[in-house]
Each structure stands twice: as structure tokens, then as C-alpha cells.
Amino acid sequence: xxxxxxxxxxxxxxxxxxxxxxxxxxxxxxxxxxxxxxxxxxxxxxxxxxxxxxxxxxxxxxxxxxxxxxxxxxxxxxxxxxxxxxxxxxxxxxxxxxxxxxxxxxxxxxxxxxxxxxxxxxxxxxxxxxxxxxxxxxxxxxxxxxxxxxxxxxxxxxxxxxxxxxxxxxxxxxxxxxxxxxxxxxxxxxxxxxxxxxxxxxxxxxxxxxxxxxxxxxxxxxxxxxxxx
Numbered sequence: 173x174x175x176x177x178x179x180x181x182x183x184x185x186x187x188x189x190x191x192x193x194x195x196x197x198x199x200x201x202x203x204x205x206x207x208x209x210x211x212x213x214x215x216x217x218x219x220x221x222x223x224x225x226x227x228x229x230x231x232x233x234x235x236x237x238x239x240x241x242x243x244x245x246x247x248x249x250x251x252x253x254x255x256x257x258x259x260x261x262x263x264x265x266x267x268x269x270x271x272x273x274x275x276x277x278x279x280x281x282x283x284x285x286x287x288x289x290x291x292x293x294x295x296x297x298x299x300x301x302x303x304x305x306x307x308x309x310x311x312x313x314x315x316x317x318x319x320x321x322x323x324x325x326x327x328x329x330x331x332x333x334x335x336x337x338x339x340x341x342x343x344x345x346x347x348x349x350x351x352x353x354x355x356x357x358x359x360x361x362x363x364x365x366x367x368x369x370x371x372x373x374x375x376x377x378x379x380x381x382x383x384x385x386x387x388x389x390x391x392x393x394x395x396x397x398x399x400x401x
Contacts, residue, residue, distance in 0.1 A: 174237075175335065175367050176202040176225065181234035181244075183220050183390075194220040195231070196390040202369065204335075207362040209370045209378035209398075212387040219340070221387065222371045226259055226338050227251040239335065256285065260329030264341035266321045268313040268328075274300055275309045278328045285332060292331075299327035303357055319350025326357060330366075337361065339370040343377050355380040 183195040194217050202208050212218040223229040224236060227243055230251070236243040243254060255261075268277045275296045282292035300309050303323040313321055322342060329337055339358070343351035359380055362368050370381060378384045379398055386393040 173204050174201040175204040175206075175239060176369075177235070177237040178221075178224075179235040179237070181224060181231040181236060183217075183224065183229070184232045193390050195224070198234070198387075198390070198392055200385055200392060200395070202367060204367055205362065205365050206383065207359065207368045207370075207381045209372055209381035209384045210387060211372055211375065211378045211384055212393075213373060216387045217390040218371050218373075218387050220390075222338060222340050222369075225336075225369060226261060227254045256281070257332060258335045260332065260334035260337045262322070262325050262329050262337065262339040262342045264344040266313070266318075266325045266345070268321055268324060270313045273310050273312055274305060274316070274324045274327075277313065277324055278331055281328060281331045295331065296327070299330050300324070302330075303327045304353075317350070318346040319353055322346055322350070322354050323357065326354070326361075330361070334366075336367045336369065339368070341372055342370065343372070343374070351377065 178198055178200050181195055181198045185192045185194060198221065210218050210221060224231055231244050234244065238254065238258065246254070275293060278296035278299055279292040282295065297309060300306060303326055305320060305323055308316060308320060313324070316324065343354055346354065355377060358368055358370065372378055381398055384396050384398055386395070
């Protein structure tokens with residue numbers, strides 16, 4: 173079953189009389205529980221595509237279907253609800269609160285959702301154990317390594333039990349060894365049934381996914397199945 177369907181999506185930006193085409197007639201689908209990498213050089217359109225997939229932006233034309241719902245026609249409030257309930261985000265820059273403990277960083281989305289404190293703290297602790305940080309729960313972000321901060325970010329992305337995890341260059345600010353650890357965590361999440369989409373410019377990182385979609389100049393160049401690492 174397709175969880176994500178992108179159909180003839182086009183995204184343009186207008187600056188004065190100049191039109192810039194970021195995505196040009198993009199079509200692909202992703203099945204529930206699949207692990208897909210989207211690869212392309214700087215300026216290829218992959219970040220714009222990530223914003224569309226994450227309901228952070230809407231297409232200029234075309235259709236985005238998520239779990240049978242046409243996301244491309246939703247209001248800002250409806251898009252915000254999708255982001256909160258269905259999508260977990262992991263960013264290159266971690267986006268953690270610096271003087272806040274790992275547990276409180278992971279619990280943050282649950283605060284916005286109105287989940288009681290005892291429940292959200294318990295769940296945050298369980299998620300940190302799941303990503304191998306059971307002994308770092310009381311550490312603040314500034315006391316953690318880059319790889320540890322990214323694992324906190326992954327735990328936070330899982331806090332609302334999202335159907336989809338979107339990761340934008342998640343290994344860009346960490347060492348090769350830490351990147352391998354993070355990608356193994358992603359593979360484990362996929363085995364648990366999560367759908368994962370990772371945006372990267374590194375073929376070695378994309379190789380951890382089941383399938384790679386290559387994008388260039390706003391168009392899909394090719395798609396390949398990977399031999400999982």
C-alpha cells in the first residue's frame with residue numbers, strides 16, 4: 173500500500189518577473205514501512221521536496237497524497253496538525269534546546285500535544301533508552317557529542333509515534349563512525365514498521381536505505397534499489 177504519492181508536483185518561486193522552478197513534474201510513491209533516500213546535489217530541489225513531503229510547504233501544482241488524504245489542498249492549520257501527528261523531523265543541525273536535558277528535549281512535542289507530564293517523561297525516557305542514551309537522560313545538549321545529539325533528535329521525532337520520519341542531511345554534522353550508528357538506528361526503526369525518508373547528498377549514506385531516488389534540476393533523474401548495508 174502506498175503511504176505517500178507525489179503526482180506531477182511542480183513548485184515555483186516568483187521574484188519580481190523571474191520565475192524559478194524548484195520542482196518540475198515530480199512523480200513517485202513510497203510504501204508504508206519503506207526506507208527511501210532522496211539524493212541530489214546542492215540546488216537540485218531535494219530540500220524543496222522535503223518541505224513538500226513534510227507539509228511545510230504546498231506544491232504550486234500537482235498532488236500530494238498522504239495516507240489517502242490530499243495534503244496539497246489543506247489549510248495552514250490542517251498542515252500543522254499533520255506535522256504534529258503524522259511526521260517526525262530530524263534535521264542536520266539537531267534543533268535541540270541547548271541548556272535543556274535530553275529528556276525534556278524529547279518530551280517537547282508531547283507538551284504541545286497536551287500530554288500529561290508523567291506520561292511524556294516516561295515515554296521520553298523509554299525512547300532515549302531505545303536509541304542507546306539511557307545513561308545520558310539528565311545531560312543537557314551542550315554536554316553531548318554530535319552523534320548523541322542526533323540520537324536525542326531521533327528520539328524526539330518518535331515522541332508522537334509518527335507514521336513517517338523525515339530526515340534532512342541527518343549525518344551532515346557528525347563523524348563517520350557516529351553517522352554509521354545513526355543510520356543503523358534508522359534501519360532498526362524501519363524494521364519496526366516506520367516509514368523513513370532521508371534527504372542526503374552522500375551516496376554512502378543513501379546506501380542504508382532500500383531505494384534511492386536521484387533528483388537533479390528539479391526532476392527525478394533515476395530510481396534504484398539498494399543492497400542494504
